[in-house]
Each structure stands twice: as structure tokens, then as C-alpha cells.
Amino acid sequence: MMDLFLSNTLSGKKERFVPIQEGKVSFYLCGVTVYDVCHIGHARAYVAFDTIRRYLTHLGYQVKFIQNFTDIDDKIIKKANEVDLPVNDITSKYIEAYFNDMRALNIKDATAYPHATHYVSQMIEIIEKLIDKGHAYVAGGDVCFSVPSFKDYGKLSKKILEDLIAGSRVDISHSKQNPMDFVLWKSAKPGEPSWPSPWGDGRPGWHIECSAMVLHELGETIDIHAGGADLVFPHHENEIAQSECLTGKPLAKYWLHNGFVTIQSEKMSKSLKNIISIQEILKRVSGDVLRFYLLKAHYKTPLHFSYEGLEEAQNAYQRLVDTIKNNPESNHSQLPEESIQKEVVDLEAKFHKAMCDDFNSAEAIGYLFELTKIINSTGHFHNILKNSGQLLGLFSQSILEDDVFSKEVLQLVEDRAKAKAQKEFAKSDTIRNQLIEVHGVTIEDTPSGSRLKRIRRTTAS
RNA sequence: GGCGGCGUAGCCAAGUGGUAAGGCCGAGGUCUGCAAAACCUCUAUCCCCAGUUCGAAUCUGGGCGCCGCCUCCA
Known part of the structure; x- marks a missing residue:
């Protein structure tokens, strides 16, 4: 197995990946708050993390991939009040929306999706133990x-406690002994969802749920814990x-964080009203x-979203897809000369080397384009492109399937072929224009007949 | 103020010491009845300055600019 290296936020360095248990990876990804x-x-x-998970699996690891849903939280309660619906309705609605979006992105299901509200008793247990050990107080x-009480506090985000307190914008809550202390258990206000506890009815604080779910789903120490860069602190x-x-x-052991998406160099935020939904x-x-657009950049670098960039990705991706579709594997014709075969083997190796270097999908995709040239020139090796892309979660089967065209379109194609055969080019060109303008279909003539393609429109704005 | 990241062609984006991947757009060419697709060719010395080195986009120091975290946040 090729050595795998990944950037660990904890050490601030790129490290060689060595799982706790050989051949297995325990992976926890912080999921969404469903509001x-x-x-x-x-x-x-x-x-990003789906791709990482897929690649770990490809390397032969048995990956247990857990992703939570935060289904109890201030923002959810606020939303429920705003639209005057029960909290459960809100959470189930957005969980469903979440899965719809993820399916569209070809994201594989996690091994399990624990809900915070199903782990309240475990959280209470942990809180009690923390109180017993003197790390928490009522x-x-x-x-x-x-x-x-925790001497290593700040080791992940490289923050120094004194500095945090000095520059603190946190409300100095009367109940807190130290401004940096955070809530494990929150007493319920009237009308809020709550659970009974030794400290009265209430609900868990945000952070404790992940501690509980990691412990119960994966164990005390896990291999990889991941999330967005903003979750570090x-x-x-x-x-x-x-x-x-x-x-x-x-x-x-390893903490992985992805970089932010910005819009016109600004972070997306509700107050700036520059949030773009996946549905949009x-x-x-x-x-x-x-x-593809997202994987074209390394997962840790900031990504400046733009519709122009999306359009570019559309064009580039279409080329890869067309290359696969236009060059079906032919097993009877001879393989190209050895130097080209060697080049292909080389490109495939480089692809994997890039992926093993902190999952550098941007570099890896570069090699796919080099491969594309060889495939289009020789008609061979399309499986290598297809398989490599599919490792990244691209080229899902439905994308590679042939477009289906209406009888009307097929009739026009036939008419054009007849006109062409009789060298009535004015007529055949008229039909071609009609196909493009009326039906959104382009026609490409090849030695073995015409090829139809639906025009994919991306509007930049 | 503290911590972290970034600045590579018109645009996007790899590359962390050995002389700039790849993509999009554009130009020219081959192919084609003409196109389209494909293929070929062309387009940068890496924000600035100084230093280390035989050699730096890559290391060091100093600037300038941009962004993020320090409060909920992928």
C-alpha cells in the first residue's frame, strides 16, 4: 500500500497516516445542524470528506464513517418558533433536504447518522463524570x-487561554467561573424541548453531543475527526x-479541516445575505x-465561488465525460505502442501519488486531462479515466448513459443524413441549425455516423 | 491585539530547493462539403525588496495586499 500523508491540524504538519488498528479507520465527521x-x-x-472516505476505502481500509445530525440547538428552536412548527417537523424536513442534496452530489451514505437527541442519556452520563472529576460544575x-481545569486547552487551535480571555467577546455570564467556560447542560426555558437530568429539565450544549457520539459509535480514541475550518475553535x-x-x-489522532468557500472574497453569512444554497x-x-468544481481545488485552500468558475468546470467536465462516451473500449484493435502504454501507467501512478499526498484532487485531476489526450488520440484506456474519476465520486452511471432523444429529433437527424448524402448542404445545414436552436442538440459527424449531444447550458451571472 | 492561511498567465489552479502540471477562454493549424468534436502549435519566470544557496515560485528577513478564526457557523 502506498504511504498516505495528510495534513493534521493538531500538529500543524503533514503526517504519514498510520491507523490505530491495522486496516481499519474510524472516521467522525461533524454533520449539520438541521435548521x-x-x-x-x-x-x-x-x-471533500466523502472523497477522502472513498479514497481510504480504495486503499483497502475498512472505514467506519460516522456523521451526526445536530437536531437540538438554539437555532432550531428559534426557527421552529419563527415558522410556528414543532421542532421535530423542522429537523425532519431539513434532514430530508440534506439527503436530497447529498444524493445529487453523489455522496455515499455514512456508516451511521447518529442524532444528538438519541444520545442525551449518554451525554448526561459524561457530564456527571466530568463533574465528579472536577472538570465541570453546576x-x-x-x-x-x-x-x-484542562491544561492542554488550545492545543488544536493554537490559542493561548490568557489571550482568549483578554480579547474575549464572550458574554461574561454570571454563572461562569471563567469567561471561557462553556455550557455542557442548559436549563430549559418554558416551552423549549427538554430532557430530565440530575440538574433539572434542560438540554445539552452544542459540543457535548459529539463527544458522546464519538465515544459510543467509535470509541475513546479515533483515527480521523473532520469538519470545516470554522469548527476548529x-x-x-x-x-x-x-x-x-x-x-x-x-x-x-488526525484532525482534518477543509477550507472555506467565499463569495467575492467574503465569507458566506446570513447577515451579508450572500449564502448560495446547493439547490440554487x-x-x-x-x-x-x-x-467536479469543488474537487478541482485542493480541499484545504480557500475557494472563491463564482458562476464563471462553475461554467468553466462545466466545460472541462464535459470534455472528460465526452472522452469516456466517445471512446468505448474496443478489445479487438491493437494496443498503441509501448511508450504510450508506459505513459498511461505513469499517469495512473501519478494520480494515486497525488491522492496519497493529502488527497490532492486538484493535481490528480490534472493527470486525468493528460490521459484524456491519449484516449482521444488512441481510442484506448478509457477505463482508466473512468475508474479514476469514479474513485473521486465523478462519472456516476447516469452521467455516462446516452442521452435519449425524441422521435422528432431522430427524424430530423435522419432527414439531414439524407440531404447530406445527396449533397444538399443548404438543407442539411438548416436542419442542423434547427436541432441546435430549437431542440438544444448538437450534432457531430464521425466516420461511423452522426453523434448527438444535448447542449448543457450554464448561465453565468 | 493574538493565532492561522493566501498572493503563480485574461480567468481558475497544481507545484515546498533543480530551472513553471492541468483546465477554461483566445489565436493559428490538421481533419470536415461547411461545422462540431478531437488532435497539433502558441500565451507566465511565480506581489515587491533584501538575503541564504552552485541553483528559489519553493528557505530566511522585511514590506504591501487579501482572507479566515478569536461569537453561531462546513
């Missing part, structure tokens, strides 16, 4: 985690604090194209 539809930022994160109906830092104070063991994108391009 709204997913946007491009979500798409990027989930495409303050009214709340329970807070004592940040100064405070979410993952707090998870580490809770879990490591509880078990005395490292929570995760899918009105313009297929999920495959969006996936």
Missing part, C-alpha cells in the same frame, strides 16, 4: 465545563477538552459538475 438548507460551504466539506440549572477544541478530561486519552446551484448545473 436550514445546505449551502455551497456544506457541499464543499461533505464532498451553576444554577446549567452545568459548565471548567476550561482552566471553539467546537473541536471544546470536544477535545471534554473527551480527554473524561477518558484521559487523545480524542483523535443545481438549477444551473448537475451535481456531478458541482462536485
Whole structure:
């Protein structure tokens, strides 16, 4: 097996991947808080880690991939109040929307999708233990985690506790002993969803759910814990604090974080009203194209989203797809000369080397284009392109299937062929224009007959 | 203020010491009745300055510009 290297936020370095248990990978990905539809930022994160998960599987690892749903939270309650619906209706609606979006992006299902609300008793158990160990304290109906009680606090985000307090914008809550302390258990206000606990009715704080689900689904120390760059602090830092104070063991060996999607160099945010949902994108391009667009850049670098970029991706991706479709494997004709065969083997090796170098899909895709030239020149090796792309979650079967055209279109094609055969070129050209303008179909003449292609429109704006 | 990241052709984007992948767009060519597709050719010395080195986009120092985190956030 080729050595795999990945960027670990914890060490700040690229490290060789060595799983805790040979041949197996325990992988936890922070999922969505289900109070709204997913946007491009979500798409990027989930495409990135889906690709990583697929590649680990390709390398032969048995990957247990867990992704949670945060289905209890302030924002959900707020949303429920706004639209005057029960919390459950909100969460089930957006969970369904989540799966629709992910299917469009060809994201594989996780091994399991634990819901926070199903782990409340486990969270209470953890909180009790943290209180016993002196890492948490009861303050009214709340329970807070004592940040100064964990000497390694800040090791993931490289923050120094004193600096955090000095520049703190956190409300100095009366119940907190230290401004950096965070809530493990929140007492319920009237009308809010709540669960009974030793500290009265209430609900869990945000971070504790992941600690509980990681522990119960995967164990005390896992191989990979992943999420968006914005989760490094405070979410993952707090998870580490809770879990490591509880078990005395490292929570995760490797921490992976994807870079942000920005719009016109600004982070997407509700206040700037520049959030673009996945559904919005899918009105313009297929999920495959969006996936390709995201994979064209390395997952850790910032990505400046633009419709122009999306259009470019559409054109580039179409070329790859056409190359596969136009060059069906022919097993009777002779293979090209050895130097070309060697080049192909070489490109395939480079593809995998790039993927093993912190999942550099951008570089890897570059080799696919070089391969494309060889395929179009020789008519061979289309399977290598197809299989490599499919490792990245591209070229799903439906994309590679032939377009279906109406009888009307097929009749026009036949008419054009007849006109051409009789050298009535004015007529054949008229029909061709009609196909393009009226039916959105282009026609390509090849030695073995005409090839039809549906025009994919992407509107830049 | 603290921490982190980024600045490579018109645009997108790889490349972390050995002389700039790849894509989109554009130009010219081959093929074609003409096209389309495909193929071929062409388009950068890497934000600026100084330094280390036989050699730097890549390392060091100093600038300039942009962004993120430090508050909910993929």
C-alpha cells in the first residue's frame, strides 16, 4: 500500500497516516445542524470528506464513517418558533433536504447518522463524570465545563487561554467561573424541548453531543475527526477538552479541516445575505459538475465561488465525460505502442501519488486531462479515466448513459443524413441549425455516423 | 491585539530547493462539403525588496495586499 500523508491540524504538519488498528479507520465527521438548507460551504466539506472516505476505502481500509445530525440547538428552536412548527417537523424536513442534496452530489451514505437527541442519556452520563472529576460544575440549572481545569486547552487551535480571555467577546455570564467556560447542560426555558437530568429539565450544549457520539459509535480514541475550518475553535477544541478530561486519552489522532468557500472574497453569512444554497446551484448545473468544481481545488485552500468558475468546470467536465462516451473500449484493435502504454501507467501512478499526498484532487485531476489526450488520440484506456474519476465520486452511471432523444429529433437527424448524402448542404445545414436552436442538440459527424449531444447550458451571472 | 492561511498567465489552479502540471477562454493549424468534436502549435519566470544557496515560485528577513478564526457557523 502506498504511504498516505495528510495534513493534521493538531500538529500543524503533514503526517504519514498510520491507523490505530491495522486496516481499519474510524472516521467522525461533524454533520449539520438541521435548521436550514445546505449551502455551497456544506457541499464543499461533505464532498471533500466523502472523497477522502472513498479514497481510504480504495486503499483497502475498512472505514467506519460516522456523521451526526445536530437536531437540538438554539437555532432550531428559534426557527421552529419563527415558522410556528414543532421542532421535530423542522429537523425532519431539513434532514430530508440534506439527503436530497447529498444524493445529487453523489455522496455515499455514512456508516451511521447518529442524532444528538438519541444520545442525551449518554451525554448526561459524561457530564456527571466530568463533574465528579472536577472538570465541570453546576451553576444554577446549567452545568459548565471548567476550561482552566484542562491544561492542554488550545492545543488544536493554537490559542493561548490568557489571550482568549483578554480579547474575549464572550458574554461574561454570571454563572461562569471563567469567561471561557462553556455550557455542557442548559436549563430549559418554558416551552423549549427538554430532557430530565440530575440538574433539572434542560438540554445539552452544542459540543457535548459529539463527544458522546464519538465515544459510543467509535470509541475513546479515533483515527480521523473532520469538519470545516470554522469548527476548529471553539467546537473541536471544546470536544477535545471534554473527551480527554473524561477518558484521559487523545480524542483523535488526525484532525482534518477543509477550507472555506467565499463569495467575492467574503465569507458566506446570513447577515451579508450572500449564502448560495446547493439547490440554487443545481438549477444551473448537475451535481456531478458541482462536485467536479469543488474537487478541482485542493480541499484545504480557500475557494472563491463564482458562476464563471462553475461554467468553466462545466466545460472541462464535459470534455472528460465526452472522452469516456466517445471512446468505448474496443478489445479487438491493437494496443498503441509501448511508450504510450508506459505513459498511461505513469499517469495512473501519478494520480494515486497525488491522492496519497493529502488527497490532492486538484493535481490528480490534472493527470486525468493528460490521459484524456491519449484516449482521444488512441481510442484506448478509457477505463482508466473512468475508474479514476469514479474513485473521486465523478462519472456516476447516469452521467455516462446516452442521452435519449425524441422521435422528432431522430427524424430530423435522419432527414439531414439524407440531404447530406445527396449533397444538399443548404438543407442539411438548416436542419442542423434547427436541432441546435430549437431542440438544444448538437450534432457531430464521425466516420461511423452522426453523434448527438444535448447542449448543457450554464448561465453565468 | 493574538493565532492561522493566501498572493503563480485574461480567468481558475497544481507545484515546498533543480530551472513553471492541468483546465477554461483566445489565436493559428490538421481533419470536415461547411461545422462540431478531437488532435497539433502558441500565451507566465511565480506581489515587491533584501538575503541564504552552485541553483528559489519553493528557505530566511522585511514590506504591501487579501482572507479566515478569536461569537453561531462546513
